[in-house]
Amino acid sequence: MRKRALLPSLVVMLLMASGFFSDRAAAQELPFVHPLFSDHMVLQRDLKTPVWGWAHPGQKVTVSVADRSGTAEADSSGRWMAWLEPLPAGGPHELTVTGPQSVTISDVLVGDVWICSGQSNMEWPLAAANDAQQEIAAAHHPKLRLFSVPKRISAEPQQTVAARWTTCTPETARGFSAVGYFFGRDLQRELEVPIGLVHASWGGTVAEAWTSAGSLRTMDDFAPVVESFQQQAAAKRSGENGFEAMMERWWKDNDPGTRENWQDGADESEEWSSMELPGNWEDRGLSNYDGVVWFQKEFSVPEQAAGKPAVVHLGPIDDRDTTWVNGHRVGGQAEWMRGRDYQIPAEYLKAGRNVISIRVLDTGGGGGLYGNPDQMSVQVEGQTSIPLAGAWKYQATTPLAKAKPTPQPLNSNPNVVTVLYNGMIAPLEPLAVKGAIWYQGESNAGRPVQYRTLLPTLIGDWREKFTSDQFTFLIVELANFMAVQTQPVESGWAMLREAQQMTAKNDPHAGIASAIDIGEANDIHPRNKQEVGRRLALSALKIAYDRDLVSRGPEFVSATFDPGQATLRFEHVGEGLMAKGGELKGFAIAGDDKQFVWGNAKIEGDTVVVSAPEVKQPTAVRYSWANNPIGTLYNRAGLPASPFRTDED
Template sequence: MILACTVALAQTSSFGVASLFSDHMVLQREKPIAVWGWDQPGKVVKVTCGSEFAVGITMPTGKFRVFLPAMEAGGPYTVTVEGTGKKTISDVYVGEVWICSGQSNMEFTESNALDLNEAKQNTDPHVRMFTVTKNTSNKPLDDVTGSWAAASPDTIGSFSAVGYAFGRKLYSELKVPIGMIHTSWGGTVAEAWTGMDMLSTDPMTTNIYNRAKTALQSAPTGLDEYHAAVKVWQTKASPDFFGPRAMVEAGKEYDDSAWQPAEMPYSFPADFDGTIWFRKTVDLTAEQAKAATTLSLGAIDDYDMTFVNGQEVGRTDMTVPFWYSAFRKYSIQPGLLKAGKNVIAVRAYDGQGPGGFTSGKDALKLGDLAIGDGWKMKVEGARKPPLPDAGPEPQAPQMTSDPNFPSNLYNAMLYPLAPYSIRGAIWYQGESNADRAYQYRSLLPDMIRDWRGIFKQGDFPFYIVQLANFMKADENQFDSAWAELRDAQDYVGQMPNCGTATIIDIGNPNDIHPRDKKDVGERLARIAMRKDYHRDVEWQGPRFDSMSISGSKVTVTLSHAGGLKTTDGQAPRAFAVAGEDKKWHWATATIDGSTVVLTSADVPNPVAVRYGWQDNPLVNLVNSDGLPAMPFRTDKWPMITQDRR
C-alpha cells in the first residue's frame, strides 16, 4: 500500500528523517505508525519495521510521510528508511508513548528529585525518554533537535522527573515498553504552547493574538537605544539593586561569619522580593587557580551581580534575553584567582514572584570544580518602591524570540512532533498563568484542541497536574489567584478524555519547585491506568458532588470518598462557609461516611462552601488510597482574576 504525505511544510533535496526517528525510540502500539522525513521530490521511500513495511512517494515540496500498520507491543526491532539514502534505526521498541510538557515543574530533572537514589536502583531500559532541545520560532518548524535515551543509572538524572515517574509506574503495571517525549520550558505561559490561529478565534484570547500580531509587524530596530534606556530605567525602578552602592559584601576579606548557611539551589522565601547576598569560599591549588577560567551558576531569577575576590566578573539584567532563566556563565580574567582562599559573591535580586537559583546544585562550578555546597547568605533588604520619576518600563523593539511570545514553543517544540503516534499527553503548567486564572479556563482548552488537531489522533487523553500548595499559609486568605488557577485546571480536566491530578498536599511553601515528583507522576499514572488501560484503581481523591443546607448546617457529599478520613486524625481543615453577604468564615467540619458536615457560629445562614481555597491551604482530607480531596467552590461569585487578560 502506498501512503503519501498530504501536508508539506519544507522543501529539501537531501534525504533524512525527523529527529524523533532515532536509536532507542519507542513507537505507539495498536495504532498506525507515522514516519516522515525528506527526500528528492517524486522519489519512492520504503519504511520497514520487523515484518511490516510501508511505501510512499516524496511530495513536490520534498517531504514524505508513510504509515506503518499498527503493531503489538514488542521489540527490539531495527527500522530502516530507504529512499535516495538509507537510515537504519536500532534498538526500537513498540509500546506506549506519551508526551510530557509544561513549564519548570515538568522540566525539573530527576537529578534534583527526592527519589533519585531509589530511582537509580530500579531502572529498566524499557522506559525511555526523548528530550526536545529548547527552541523558539514565530512559524511552525519541520523538526526538533533531541534524542532518545533508555533509562539507566547514568541517564535518568537528565530525565523529566514527573515524566519518568509516570512512565515507570505505567511500565510496572503494563509491562510494555514506555516512551516519554519530553518538551517543556520553565517559566512559560500556556499561550506560548498554543498556535496563533487558535488564539485568534477565541474572544478570551484575541487580545493575546492582537498584541503578538502587532509585535511581529514591528521592525526589530533600536536595540542599542533600548539597552541604554533599560539601564537608566532600572536604576529608578529598582533603586535598591541598581542604584549606587558600595559592594562591601563582595570583598575577599569581608567577615561573613554571622551569615546563614544556604543550600543550593536556593529559592527566595515565597513572601519576599528584594536582594540577597550569597558567598562561597573556595580553596584552590596554584594549578586549579590557573586552570579555572569560567564561573557557572546556573539560572538565577531575576537579576544578579557576581564577584570573584571583590571584582565584578559579570551581571545579568533585563538587557539579556530571557534573563530570568538565562544560564549564568562568566569569564574569569587570568590572575584573578589565587592559590589558597578565593571568595565568590553573588548579589541576587528578585522583583516579583518566585526567585533565586533555579538550576540544580551540580550547575554551580568554578571551571571543572563543583562548588554547589558550602554557601552562605544574608538578606540585604526587601524591594523598595520605584522612584517617582521612574516612568513605564522601556519596551523592547522586538521580543518575538522570547519563549513566552505567543505560539513560539508550539511552533518550535510541539508542532514538529506531530503526527507521531501517541497514546496521550501529561501537562504540568499554570504557575505563569495564575494571575490570569479565569482566562485559563478558555486558554487551556484551546491549547488542547490545537494539539489534538495537529496530531490527528482524535481526542487523545490529556491529563493535567493541578498546582501544588505554595507560599505562606494565611488563615485570613479567602481569595487566591492560585486557587482560581486550580479551579480552572479542574474545570478543564472534566473535558472529554481529560483528567486532573491533585497535589495540594505535597507542595513546599518555600519552593515553587517541590522535590517530590514521584507522587506527582504516579497520581497522573493512576488516571491513565483507570481511563485508558481499564485497571481497577482509584484515580482521584475525594471531590465535590453535591451540597444540602439545613438551617446553619451544610452537608457536603463527596465522590471518590471511600474510607474518607484525615491524615492526622484531627477534624477536616480548610473548609470555609459564607452567607449572602459573601463574607467567608472557617467552618467546623465533621466526617460522616462520604459526607462532611459543616457549621460556623459566624454564619447562621450559609449559602456557599469553599475548600482549600488559598495559595497554601492546610488540607488533611483524603480517601482510603491516601489521595487528597480536590479543592472546590460551590459559589458562582466573581473571581479576582475574572477581568484580567
C-alpha cells in the same frame, strides 16, 4: 521573590546567533528520516503510525517494520510521509527506510508514547528530586525509552529537532524530567509494555506559548495578541523594532495613570495609600496582586545641588518599571533581578521639592521594589546621597486579570504567544502518541479565569495536530505553595486549580493528578516528584487504559444548605472518606455576606457536614481555598480532595 528559570546567557547567545526571525533562511538541510525515528525508539501500538522525512520532490520511499510496510512520495516541499498499519506491543524490531537513501533503525520497541510538557516542575530533573542518588542508581529500565526536545523558540512552526532516543539508564535518566521518569517507570511496571517519553518543557513559561497561533486566534483574549506578534515578527525580520510602540499602546489602553500622565504629579482626586519601601508589595498590603502599581515620592534637593547631573538608584524591581523625575522619563527595564541605576540629566533637578514617579507592572509572583534600603537613593554629582527608602505613596490601578495580555519582546523570550509550540511541539507532529502529561499553571496564576478557556484550547490544539481525538491529557493540579494563611482568603492559585479541575471534568479523555498536599511553602519546586508521577500513572491507568481503580481524591459534586449547616457530597470516594491525621481541616463557610470563617466539619458517610456558630444561614462553603492550604480530607486510597468552592463565579 519570583522563582523563574532564567535562560543561560550562552543559550541566549546561541538563539540570537541562530536567527530567531530567520528560521527559513537559516534552516539546515532537512534529514531523510525525522530524528524521532532513531535507534531505541518506541512506536505507538494499536494506532496507524506515520513515519516521515524529506527527499527531493517526487522521490519514492518505502518504510518497513515487522510485517508492516508503507510507501510514500515526497511532495513539492520535499516532505514524504508513510503510514504503517497498527502494530501490537513488542519488539525489538528493525525499521527500514529505503528510497534515495537506505536507513536501518535498530532496537525499535512498540508500546505507548507519552509527551511530558509544561514549565519548571516538569523540567525539574531526576538528579534534583527526593532520594536522587538511590533513584538514579536504580534507573535501569530497558523498556523505558527517553527523548528530550531541545529548548527552542521560533516565530514560525519548525519541522525537525536535534535529538535522539535513548534507553533509560542511570546516565540518561539523571537529567531527564523527574515527573516524566516516575510516571513512565510506574506505568511501564504496571502495564508491562514498552513506554516512550518525549520531554518538552521550559521553566517559567505560560500556556499560550505552547499553543499554536491558529488555535489562539479562536480566543478573543489572544487573537489581537497573535496578530501583533506576527506583525512584530515581520517588522523584526525587516530590521524594525515595533515592541516599544506596542507596549506604549498597551499602557494607554489599560492603565489610567498612563492616560492621565501621573508622572507629572499625583492625581489629587484619587486616594493614594502609603507603603514602606523596599519590599515586595504582597507583604505590604497588596496580597496576591499582579498588575500595575504607581509609586511616587518627594525628595528635597539643596540649592547647591540643583542643576547638576545625578543618578537615581532603586535596586531591583519586579517586573517592569518606567521611572520619571519631575515628569521626565529617566529609564525603564523589564529584568526583575537587575538593579535600576538611571542617569538624571542636570536640567531635570531643581532646588527644593522634586518628585520621582515609578510605574511598575508585575506579571506574576512577587512584585515591586524589593531590594535593600541602601540600594535606594539619589546621588547628585559631588554631593551627599539623598535616601529614598521609607514611605512612598502608591496607587494600584490595573489588575492583570482585567487587562489585555501584554505585548512581549521577542528574540530570546519564551513567554510569547505560540513560540514554544513553534519551536518544540510542531516539530513532533503528527507523531502517533497515547497522550500527554502537563505540569504547568504557575505562570498563568495571575489570569485564572482565562485559563478556563486557554487550557482546553491547548488540549484541543494538540489533539488536532497529533491526529487523535482520544489523545489522553493528564493535568497536575498545582502544589501548595507560599505562606500559610491563618484566615480564609481569596487566592489566584486556588482559582487556577479550579480552572484545571473544570478542564478535566468537562473532557472525558482528560484527568487530574493533585499535588495539593506535597508542595513546600518556601519553594515553588517541591522535590517529591515520585508521588506526582505515581498519581499521574494512576490517572493514566483509569482514563487511558480503563482500569477499575481509584485514580484521584474526593471531588466535590453538590451542596445542600440548611439553617446552621451545609452538607457536601463527593465522588471518587473509593472505600470511603477520611480525615488525615484525625481532624478534618480546611473548610470555610459563609452566609450571604460572603464573610468566610473557618467551619467545623465532620464526615457522614460519603458527605461532609460543615457549620460555624457565627453563620446561622450558610450559603457558601470553600475547601482548601488558598495558595498553600491545610486540608485533610482524603479517600481511603490516600488521595487528597481537590480544593473547591460552592460559590463559583
